[in-house]
Amino acid sequence: MTLDRDDLDRVIGQALTGAVTGEPRRVGAASVRQALAESSRPALPLWLAVAAVLLVAFAVTLRESWPQRSGLSVAGRPEGAPISSAPGPSIPSPTPDGEVAAAPAARVARPFAPQVKEQAAQTAVAASEPLFEGLPRLAIARLDPPESLTPAELDSHPLDIEGIEISPLTSSDLFTEQNH
Amino acid sequence: MECVTDEELVHRAQNGDPAAFDEIVERHKDAVFRAALAALRNREDAEDVTQETFITAFRKLHTFRGESQVRTWLSRIAWNRSMDHRRRGRLRRFLRLDAPDAPEIATAQADPERVTLAGSVHDRVRREIERLPLNLRDTILLASTGDMDYASIARTLGVREGTIKSRVFEARALLRSALKDAAR
Numbered sequence: 001m002t003l004d005r006d007d008l009d010r011v012i013g014q015a016l017t018g019a020v021t022g023e024p025r026r027v028g029a030a031s032v033r034q035a036l037a038e039s040s041r042p043a044l045p046l047w048l049a050v051a052a053v054l055l056v057a058f059a060v061t062l063r064e065s066w067p068q069r070s071g072l073s074v075a076g077r078p079e080g081a082p083i084s085s086a087p088g089p090s091i092p093s094p095t096p097d098g099e100v101a102a103a104p105a106a107r108v109a110r111p112f113a114p115q116v117k118e119q120a121a122q123t124a125v126a127a128s129e130p131l132f133e134g135l136p137r138l139a140i141a142r143l144d145p146p147e148s149l150t151p152a153e154l155d156s157h158p159l160d161i162e163g164i165e166i167s168p169l170t171s172s173d174l175f176t177e178q179n180h
Numbered sequence: 181m182e183c184v185t186d187e188e189l190v191h192r193a194q195n196g197d198p199a200a201f202d203e204i205v206e207r208h209k210d211a212v213f214r215a216a217l218a219a220l221r222n223r224e225d226a227e228d229v230t231q232e233t234f235i236t237a238f239r240k241l242h243t244f245r246g247e248s249q250v251r252t253w254l255s256r257i258a259w260n261r262s263m264d265h266r267r268r269g270r271l272r273r274f275l276r277l278d279a280p281d282a283p284e285i286a287t288a289q290a291d292p293e294r295v296t297l298a299g300s301v302h303d304r305v306r307r308e309i310e311r312l313p314l315n316l317r318d319t320i321l322l323a324s325t326g327d328m329d330y331a332s333i334a335r336t337l338g339v340r341e342g343t344i345k346s347r348v349f350e351a352r353a354l355l356r357s358a359l360k361d362a363a364r
Contacts, residue, residue: 029202
């Protein structure tokens, strides 16, 4: 059994009307007035906004008062890595008595730049101070820079070089070199 | 306030009479809700849009010049808010007509077999409505609210009145064609 055309038109009409029939259950003059009142209020209480601004300002001030921390991060220390005063890689160097001792590579490469290195070391120590606050301080004896060389000292330690014998060149030697 | 016109209510509300705006809300909330329902086909969302519509209307009350009816003006706001909802993609779950909201099918004869058949056809009609092109579906559902004439619907949708007529005609023809095997 099927519907006739009039029934079908009626069903279509009723389905369409049924899709948009109804009335709001929770919207009315009172709810709209309440929503308007709520939306007209400032989102944040004034005192809360002021407190937030002050808190941010305090945090910025606090951060700026600790420049060492930021200096440390610029120095490139990986986060979480321990801070140490370990010297750089060592290379062997002969000592006067013939033994092989280790010396810092940087010192060998730039033996007369002690002031720059000392400043860097002082900065690193100062930077690490807040981190090691409360720990007993490690006292290190002062290291005096080596005395500079004078002509008198050079005279007292003459450098003896054994004689080198060099035979004079001949035309036959030159001919042999060209063939090679 | 029963005998006061919409225009007079708006005038009073513009001059700061809160009771006048309350009356506007009470008079038109059903029509606004149905317009939103036609667009969204979800009652919760339609209620939200109805509320938002009156809040927007209150704030823009000073812009109402009386060039259209108050109901048309409100319906246009509701339609725009509904389109915002659609665009934001909040309403992916709405694309189904709720069965409890569909009215019982009135039948001239109390024939049980006929009533059952009409019920199954009703379900099919709802599915076919969902398959209509969006512009046809919006138009025919808005027209089915019975709250606005074609001219007002045209203003609400921002198209010509003739376009509304042709869309309604085409939508009905598509539905009949899709359901012709159910008809004798």
